[in-house]
Amino acid sequence: MSQEQPVTRKMTAKERMAIERQQMPERDGQQRSKDFxxxxxxxxxxxxxxxxxxxxxxxxxxxxxGCPVEVDIPGFLKLITEGDFLGAAALxxxxxxxxxxxxxxxxxxxxxxxxxxxxxxxxxxxxxWLERFVADYETAHRTGRPTTDATPTGxxxxxxxxxxxxxxxAGELAxxxxxxxxxxxxxxxxxxxxxxxxxxxLPNSIVEDExxxxxxxxxxxxxxxxxxxxxTIPQLLEEEGFDAVFIANGAGLPVFMRIAxxxxxxxxxxxEYLTRTNLMGAYKYPETETPIIVGNxxxxxxxxxxAMDAVRTGKRLGAEESIxxxxxxxxxxxxxxxxxxxxxxxxxxxxxxTAPIEILGDEDGWVRAMTCIRMELGEPDASGRRRPxxxxxxxxxxxxxxxxxxxxxxxxxxxTQTTPGLKVNKWGYxxxxxxxxxxxxxxxxxxxxxxxxxxxxxxxxxxxxAARSIDAYLSRINGKS
Numbered sequence: 001m002s003q004e005q006p007v008t009r010k011m012t013a014k015e016r017m018a019i020e021r022q023q024m025p026e027r028d029g030q031q032r033s034k035d036f037x038x039x040x041x042x043x044x045x046x047x048x049x050x051x052x053x054x055x056x057x058x059x060x061x062x063x064x065x066g067c068p069v070e071v072d073i074p075g076f077l078k079l080i081t082e083g084d085f086l087g088a089a090a091l092x093x094x095x096x097x098x099x100x101x102x103x104x105x106x107x108x109x110x111x112x113x114x115x116x117x118x119x120x121x122x123x124x125x126x127x128x129w130l131e132r133f134v135a136d137y138e139t140a141h142r143t144g145r146p147t148t149d150a151t152p153t154g155x156x157x158x159x160x161x162x163x164x165x166x167x168x169x170a171g172e173l174a175x176x177x178x179x180x181x182x183x184x185x186x187x188x189x190x191x192x193x194x195x196x197x198x199x200x201x202l203p204n205s206i207v208e209d210e211x212x213x214x215x216x217x218x219x220x221x222x223x224x225x226x227x228x229x230x231x232t233i234p235q236l237l238e239e240e241g242f243d244a245v246f247i248a249n250g251a252g253l254p255v256f257m258r259i260a261x262x263x264x265x266x267x268x269x270x271x272e273y274l275t276r277t278n279l280m281g282a283y284k285y286p287e288t289e290t291p292i293i294v295g296n297x298x299x300x301x302x303x304x305x306x307a308m309d310a311v312r313t314g315k316r317l318g319a320e321e322s323i324x325x326x327x328x329x330x331x332x333x334x335x336x337x338x339x340x341x342x343x344x345x346x347x348x349x350x351x352x353x354t355a356p357i358e359i360l361g362d363e364d365g366w367v368r369a370m371t372c373i374r375m376e377l378g379e380p381d382a383s384g385r386r387r388p389x390x391x392x393x394x395x396x397x398x399x400x401x402x403x404x405x406x407x408x409x410x411x412x413x414x415x416t417q418t419t420p421g422l423k424v425n426k427w428g429y430x431x432x433x434x435x436x437x438x439x440x441x442x443x444x445x446x447x448x449x450x451x452x453x454x455x456x457x458x459x460x461x462x463x464x465x466a467a468r469s470i471d472a473y474l475s476r477i478n479g480k481s
Contacts, residue, residue, distance in 0.1 A: 029345030068461025089138035145216035150177035155301025163191025165447030168463030229416035261359025266367035270406035295402025301407030
C-alpha cells in the first residue's frame with residue numbers, strides 16, 4: 001500500500017495494519033542548534049490522515065486508559081481520517097484544555113501510545129503528533145475561541161499557579177459555571193510551560209494562545225501575585241471570599257548535589273538557567289534586559305528532560321561544546337527518547353556512567369573544570385534501575401566554564417509555611433487524599449507540589465480530578481447553606 005496517499009474509502013483492519021508509522025518532519029540538527037526556532041515542523045494534512053488511518057478503532061480503547069486526562073483518542077483520530085479537523089479539535093478539547101501544549105511535550109510514548117494495540121506487532125499510532133496537528137489546525141482556521149453556557153453557580157474558586165495543573169483545573173471549573181481566578185507569581189501566565197520549557201520545544205506563543213482560550217471561558221488570570229507573600233491561603237478564604245482553593249504552585253526549589261565548588265561563579269541551577277533564557281528572554285540579550293553567562297564548554301549534570309533542555313539551550317546560546325554528564329547508562333535516562341535523539345542530532349556530547357565529584361575554579365572564583373568519576377552498574381535500586389557504583393581510581397577532569405545542575409527540584413515552602421494546619425510530608429510536599437483535598441477543608445492541591453517533579457500531562461490529570469472534587473465539595477457546602 002502506498003505510504004504517500006491516504007485512502008478515502010472505509011478501510012479494512014488488514015489495510016490499516018499495512019500502513020507504516022509516518023515520520024515527523026523536522027529541521028536539520030546542525031542548523032537548528034544555532035537558534036531557538038521550533039524543531040518539529042508538524043504533520044502535513046495528507047500524512048496526518050494516513051497516520052490516523054493506522055488506528056484500528058478498538059472497541060475497548062486501552063489508549064484512553066493511558067491518558068491522564070481521558071481524551072477520546074479513537075474518536076478524534078476517526079474525525080481526522082474523515083477530514084473533519086476542526087471537529088477532531090473540538091472533541092479533543094472537550095477533555096484537554098491544552099492540546100497544542102500536550103501535542104508537543106507530553107510523553108505519549110510511555111502513556112497512551114504505550115497502550116496502543118499496534119505495539120504488539122509494530123509501532124504505535126503517533127497520537128501525540130496527531131494531537132499537535134489538530135490543535136495547530138484549529139489555531140489556524142478557527143472562527144472563535146472556546147466558550148461555556150454553564151449556569152453560574154455563584155461560587156468562587158482560586159487556583160494558585162498558572163502551570164498545567166492550575167489552568168486545567170481552572171478551565172474545568174469554569175465549564176461547570178464557577179467563578180474562577182488564577183494567581184500567577186510571575187509577570188506572564190503559563191508556569192513551567194513558559195519558564196521551564198525552551199522555545200525550540202514549546203514556543204511561548206502557543207502557551208499565550210492557550211491562556212487566551214482559558215480567558216474566553218471566563219477565567220480571570222492575575223499575574224505578579226505571590227501567594228504566601230502578596231496574599232496567604234487563609235486570607236483568600238477568610239478575607240477575599242473564595243469558597244475553595246486549588247494549590248498548584250509546582251516544585252520550583254532548586255536542588256544541588258552538595259559537592260565542592262557548587263558556589264563558584266558559572267554554576268547555575270537548571271531552574272534559573274532556563275527561567276532566564278525562556279521567561280526573561282536572555283537568549284535575545286542585549287535586546288532584552290536579562291543577561292546570561294554564555295559558556296564556551298557547558299556541562300549539564302542530569303539525565304531528565306530538564307537536563308536535555310538545558311544542554312540544548314547551552315548549545316544554542318553559543319557553546320563550542322555542550323555536554324551531558326549522567327551517572328547511569330543512556331538507556332536509563334528518564335528523558336524522552338525523542339529529546340535524546342534530537343540532542344544527538346544537534347551534536348550534544350554524552351558522558352554516560354559519569355558522576356561529578358568536584359567543580360574546580362580559577363583564582364578569580366570562576367568555573368574552570370569539573371572532576372568526575374566513572375561508574376558501573378550494580379544491582380537494581382528502589383527505582384528498579386541498576387544502581388550506579390563508582391569505579392575506584394577512575395577519576396578524570398572535564399574542562400568547562402559553565403556548569404548547570406539539573407538533578408531535580410524540591411517544594412518551595414512559601415505557601416506551606418504561611419498556611420497553618422496544612423500538612424506536608426517529610427520532603428515538604430503537600431499531603432492530599434484521593435480527592436486531592438488537603439488537611440484543610442476546601443483547600444485542594446495537585447501537580448508537582450504533591451508529587452514532586454512530574455510530567456505536564458500528569459499535572460493536568462491532577463487539575464482535572466481536582467476540579468471534579470472541588471465541584472462536589474462546593475455542591476455539598478451549598479446544600480448545607
